[in-house]
Amino acid sequence: MRKGQKTRLEIIRKAAPIFNQRGYDGAALSALMKATGLEKGGIYRHFDSKQQLAAEAFDYAWQETLGARIRDLDAIPNALDRLKQFVANFADRRGAIPGGCPLLNTAIDTDDGNFVLRERARNALHEWRNYLISMIVGGIEARDIRPGVGARKLATLIISSLEGALMVCRLERSGDPLRAVQAHLTSYLETEVRRPA
Amino acid sequence: MRKGQKTRLEIIRKAAPIFNQRGYDGAALSALMKATGLEKGGIYRHFDSKQQLAAEAFDYAWQETLGARIRDLDAIPNALDRLKQFVANFADRRGAIPGGCPLLNTAIDTDDGNFVLRERARNALHEWRNYLISMIVGGIEARDIRPGVGARKLATLIISSLEGALMVCRLERSGDPLRAVQAHLTSYLETEVRRPA
Numbered sequence: 001m002r003k004g005q006k007t008r009l010e011i012i013r014k015a016a017p018i019f020n021q022r023g024y025d026g027a028a029l030s031a032l033m034k035a036t037g038l039e040k041g042g043i044y045r046h047f048d049s050k051q052q053l054a055a056e057a058f059d060y061a062w063q064e065t066l067g068a069r070i071r072d073l074d075a076i077p078n079a080l081d082r083l084k085q086f087v088a089n090f091a092d093r094r095g096a097i098p099g100g101c102p103l104l105n106t107a108i109d110t111d112d113g114n115f116v117l118r119e120r121a122r123n124a125l126h127e128w129r130n131y132l133i134s135m136i137v138g139g140i141e142a143r144d145i146r147p148g149v150g151a152r153k154l155a156t157l158i159i160s161s162l163e164g165a166l167m168v169c170r171l172e173r174s175g176d177p178l179r180a181v182q183a184h185l186t187s188y189l190e191t192e193v194r195r196p197a
Numbered sequence: 198m199r200k201g202q203k204t205r206l207e208i209i210r211k212a213a214p215i216f217n218q219r220g221y222d223g224a225a226l227s228a229l230m231k232a233t234g235l236e237k238g239g240i241y242r243h244f245d246s247k248q249q250l251a252a253e254a255f256d257y258a259w260q261e262t263l264g265a266r267i268r269d270l271d272a273i274p275n276a277l278d279r280l281k282q283f284v285a286n287f288a289d290r291r292g293a294i295p296g297g298c299p300l301l302n303t304a305i306d307t308d309d310g311n312f313v314l315r316e317r318a319r320n321a322l323h324e325w326r327n328y329l330i331s332m333i334v335g336g337i338e339a340r341d342i343r344p345g346v347g348a349r350k351l352a353t354l355i356i357s358s359l360e361g362a363l364m365v366c367r368l369e370r371s372g373d374p375l376r377a378v379q380a381h382l383t384s385y386l387e388t389e390v391r392r393p394a
Contacts, residue, residue, distance in 0.1 A: 021309040025222040099309055107368040108305040112218040112296055122368055153377040156365065157358070160378050164361025168353065171304040171319055180350040181357050188385070 008046040011036050016057040016064075020099035023109045024054055024117060051116050058117060061102040062124045065095040070131065079139025080194040083158070086132070087185050090162045091178040100170050103128070104163050129155045146195045154193065158185060205243040208233050213254040213261075217296035220306045221251055221314060248313050255314060258299040259321045262292045267328065276336025277391045280355070281383055283329070287359045288372070288379040297367050300325070301360050326352045343392045351390065355382060 001009075014035040019027045029040060032053075036043060047053040069089050076082045099105060103124045110118040132155035139145035165181040198206075211232040216224045226237060229250075233240060244250040266286050273279045296302060300321045307315040329352035336342035362378040 023220060023222065023306065025220065100305075104364060105305055107364050108297075108302055109220065111367045118368070125365065125368055153380075156362070156374045156377045157381050160361035160365050160374055161354070161358035162361065163364055164357035164359065165353070167301060167304050167360055167364075168322065168357050170308045171315075171322055177353045177357055180353045183350075184354050184385075188381075 004046070011038070011043055011046055011053070012056045012060045015053055016061040016102075017098045019054050019057045020061050020097050020102050020105055022099075023105065024050075024114055027054070051114070055116050055120050058102055058106055058120045058124075061095075061097040062120075064097055065102055066124075066128060066131075068093045068096055079135055079142060079144040080189060081144075082135055083132075083139070083193070084186055084189055086135075087158065087162065087182050087189075090166075091175070091182040101163060101166055104166060125159070129159060132158060143195055145193055149193055161185060201243070208235070208240055208243055208250070209253045209257045212250055213258040213299075214295045216251050216254045217258050217294050217299050217302055219296075220302065221247075221311055224251070248311070252313050252317050255299055255303055255317045255321075258292075258294040259317075261294055262299055263321075263325060263328075265290045265293055276332055276339055276341040277386060278341075279332055280329075280336070280390070281386055283332075284355065284359065284379050284382050284386075287363075288375040298360060298363055301363060322356070326356060329355060340392055342390055346390055358382060 015027070015032055018031050018035055022028075022031070027050075029050075032043060033039060043053070047056070069086065071089070073082050073085055073089070076085055095101065103121055106117060106121040107125070110121060129152070133151045136145060136149060136151040136154055140147055140149065140151070161181045161184070162178070165177040168177040169175055212224070212229055215228050215232055219225075219228070224247075226247075229240060230236060240250070244253070266283065268286070270279050270282055270286075273282055292298065300318055303314060303318040304322070307318060326349070330348045333342060333346060333348040333351055337344055337346065337348070358378045358381070359375070362374045365374040366372055
């Protein structure tokens with residue numbers, strides 16, 4: 001990696017927690033300069049605008065977050081067990097990037113403007129949903145999951161209830177809401193989604 | 198109502214959509230001045246600080262939002278039917294305040310700072326959860342709801358999945374995620390929560 005590329009990646013890494021914790025408007029240049037140890041010119045030599053830096057920081061934060069949530073899942077042969085473990089991972093693994101889920105934060109932060117960043121959040125949602133849909137469709141083919149299950153609806157249910165519970169957890173500073181939602185989803189997956197042997 | 202009180206309430210009403218759409222940091226003085234038709238001094242004669250104005254605007258927005266979600270519920274005698282209608286109201290009724298759910302927005306906006314506003318969001322969550330818990334506990338006493346149902350867990354599940362689905366709906370500009378979650382919750386309430394006759 002060339003030195004310029006390395007510096008660029010380092011700026012993205014240092015900026016990601018700031019955007020994730022403070023939002024787009026709240027991420028002040030002074031905080032970005034302090035975190036990176038660079039002057040304004042040193043940062044913006046590598047990015048056209050704050051919006052471009054924020055978009056790259058979002059993509060980085062999202063890959064770290066999704067990566068933590070799906071790590072080790074491939075080793076689980078049954079698709080229904082894999083879905084349950086995905087839910088457990090979400091509840092157990094706090095993201096590598098401080099400030100909560102980048103998708104939730106950025107979706108809320110940009111939902112009345114900032115189209116570039118909003119598009120990144122939408123892509124992240126689609127990537128996550130397609131990942132779950134593939135798992136569910138594969139599970140139907142492998143006879144782990146009942147044939148009548150709607151893959152897109154189930155993926156949407158899992159994403160919605162986990163993200164909403166995360167919001168409540170962070171507001172309450174308690175893990176209980178995610179535990180309650182995990183228990184509900186796990187029981188639902190076992191009784192209504194797993195294909196009986 | 199005295200003239201000063203009336204002006205104060207008018208400022209809160211006009212400021213509420215701005216804070217709800219743009220967040221605390223994004224709500225610029227210029228936008229507040231434009232919406233209220235007042236100069237800075239005219240606004241801050243009535244409030245100690247931006248934080249105080251934001252807190253009052255949040256409380257106003259929340260009361261409007263919760264009010265829309267629970268309107269007409271009292272006329273429904275059976276508590277399980279009332280819970281189902283609450284879920285339907287959430288899915289059907291877009292808030293009176295543009296910008297989505299003030300609780301969701303403010304929880305995300307303040308979760309790494311802004312303790313005054315955060316406390317208001319926490320109170321709003323508690324008010325909402327206690328409302329649902331009362332409905333569920335009353336339903337158990339009235340034999341509309343199974344005795345073993347955990348009121349707090351069920352309230353948390355409903356709040357989490359609706360709020361998460363609202364986030365996805367707003368990101369997608371589609372009502373489908375809320376419809377999917379409504380269908381899931383309704384079916385769950387019917388089969389696992391309603392007390393069989």
